Amino acid sequence: MKTPNAGAAGSWARMAAVSALALSLAALPSHTALAQQPPLTAVDAPALSLLDALARAADVDPALAGGEARARAGDAAVRQADVRPNPSLGLMVENLPTLGGGNIIDRTETTLSYEQRFERGGDRPARVALARGEAAVVQAEAAVRRLDRLEQVQRAWVDALAAGAELEIARERLALAERFQAEVQRRVNMARDPLFAGARAEAELAQAQIDFDQAGIEARLARATLGRFWIGTSTFSLDPADFEDTSAARKAAGPASEIDLAVLSAQRDVALARVRVEQARAMPDATVSVGVRHFWEGQDLGLVVGGSIPLGRFDRNEGAIERARFEGVAAEADMAALRLDREREIARLQVLLASRAMEAQRIAEETLPQAERAVVLVREGFARGGFTYNDVISAQTALLATRARRVAVLKQFHIDRARLDRLTGAHAPLLGLEIRS
Secondary structure (H helix, E strand, O other), X not given: OOOOOOHHHHHHHHHHHHHHHHHHHHOOOHHHOHHHOOOOOOOOOOEOXXXXXXXXXXXXXXOHHHHHXXXXXXXXXXXXXXXXXXXXXXXXXXXXXXXXXXXXXXXXXXXXXXXXXXXXXXXXXXXXXXXXXXXXXXXXXXXXXXXXXXXXXXXXXXXXXXXXXXXXXXXXXXXXXXXXXXXXXXXXXXXXXXXXXXXXXXXXXXXXXXXXXXXXXXXXXXXXXXXXXXXXXXXXXXXXXXXXXXXXXXXXXXXXXXXXXXXXXHHHHHHHHHHHHHHHHHOOOEEEEEEEEEEOOOOEEEEEEEEEOOOOOOOOOHHHHHHHXXXXXXXXXXXXXXXXXXXXXXXXXXXXXXXXXXXXXXXXXXXXXXXXXXXXXXXXXXXXXXXXXXXXXXXXXXXXXXHHHHHHHHHHHHHXXXXXXXXXXXXXXXXXXXXXX
């Protein structure tokens, strides 16, 4: 649509719009510069559905490298936990004489010993189980972070759709202001309206131009933000029908995602494994040593065998065992509480989806037709001299406010849907998640 030159105000509006757009795009990496941005209404750009956006973002996730490194670190921790204690090699020299006490070598005794600590109570299997449980916690937390990222992508997709709808409202406001300004100017030229009416219409047109330019900036920025999730440009189109689609309100939501519960489940398993570790530590380890003693006087050799085991008189590790047990109980309680909270939130969101879908439909079928008819009637009456300038502006403002209200309702509908999809793990298959227990 060709926009008119709205005088000095229009020039300032366009200059401000261009400056704001340059600043907003400069905040992005250099390869998303304005020169590479396609026209917002490019017909040759491929349509980007929600699943397409989620699939692109899932394939290009910068956190994957860190997750893989943490998984390998967990495997290394399991291997290390399965290692037995190292033996000790000792050397002891006894019966060293004092200075001036005679021949040193003849009276000296030397003992070479080999010492090994034997773990009792199942320390090594308990350590391995604990290391595996800790690795499972890390994996479950990584899965939760990836699902959270998909929710961010879905919300960015909704923001881009809503920004496009808001741009269309701004375009309609500009078109209404253009037609009304032309009508007022005609009446002013015919001396049917005073000069200030033309000035007010010119100001309204200038403000509509500013709002249209600003809406264009926000639409481009929303598309660029969405494209950055897969480190790409905004060379895609969005289907307005996706924004109008409220069919999700008629679908029954699934149960709470087990991926979120897997974190607490893994923490519970870690607590149980730590109980076994602390119980194993309560069992004293035995140390056995075997050595050879050499008597320099007479050059005799003797076999030395020894051993030791701590007495469990004071420290029986009871406090650590009890702590680990209660941590397991707490994790179990937290998991039950989280499940109830998620189920309650899912039920609430399902009701909200139905309510917002009904509100958007009623606005489209009941309020909008009346608001549009009111604008037509007022404009026709204004052309005949039956209504004032303020009447026309009020009717047009009411119409645009009704459209804006419907866009806001639809935007909140899709945001609630994004949250519902996150709580139910609807997009988990895109990530190929596997939670190890």
